[in-house]
Structure formats: C-alpha cells, structure tokens
Amino acid sequence: MITGDDVAAAKPAPDTLSLPPSAWDVSPHDSIVIGDSPWDLLAAQRMKGLGIGLLCGGYAQEELERAGAYRVYDDPADLLAHIEELGIQTE
Numbered sequence: 444m445i446t447g448d449d450v451a452a453a454k455p456a457p458d459t460l461s462l463p464p465s466a467w468d469v470s471p472h473d474s475i476v477i478g479d480s481p482w483d484l485l486a487a488q489r490m491k492g493l494g495i496g497l498l499c500g501g502y503a504q505e506e507l508e509r510a511g512a513y514r515v516y517d518d519p520a521d522l523l524a525h526i527e528e529l530g531i532q533t534e
Contacts, residue, residue: 471490472492474492474493475493475529476493478495478497478500479499479500479501480502480507481506483496484496484510484511485510485511487511488510488511494512494513495512495514495515495529496514496516497515497516497519497522499518513529514528514529
C-alpha cells in the first residue's frame with residue numbers, strides 16, 4: 444500500500460500512483476487503486492489499474508462510476524466486507 448506519506452509530492456501529483464511499479468516491481472495492470480474522488484479513478488484508468496471507488500469522499504456513486512470505478516463501496520469497512528468481489532481472498 445502506498446499513501447501520500449510515502450512520496451515527495453502527494454495528490455494531485457501523480458507520484459502516489461507511479462511509485463508501486465518502481466517500488467515493488469508490480470505491473471500497473473496488477474494494481475488496485477482505491478480512491479474517493481473521480482480524479483483517483485481517472486488516474487487508475489490512465490495507469491491501466493483497477494479503480495475502486497469509496498463514497499466517503501463526498502462524491503456520488505454515479506460520478507465515481509463515470510470516472511471508471513469497477514466497484515463503488517460506502518467506505519473502507521464496506522470494501523473489506525465485500526473484498527471477495529475483487530477476487531481477493533482474506534483467508
């Protein structure tokens with residue numbers, strides 16, 4: 444996981460999204476971007492990652508979906524409760 448604390452310039456600079464491939468040798472195609480704004484999801488599309496939207500940022504579900512969200516959840520707890528929808532096993 445990469446956050447704004449891990450980079451020199453946080454959002455809206457692209458540093459947060461460009462760090463994972465160089466830091467861990469992970470393809471952007473294998474990355475999941477979790478964001479609460481349309482800008483996060485547009486950035487995910489640009490890097491060819493999977494964009495997941497969270498409604499806790501104040502944007503409507505339709506706005507996040509228009510920006511490319513594959514799925515939209517209420518908040519991180521809702522995402523965790525439905526993590527299997529993303530093909531992620533927790534056990």
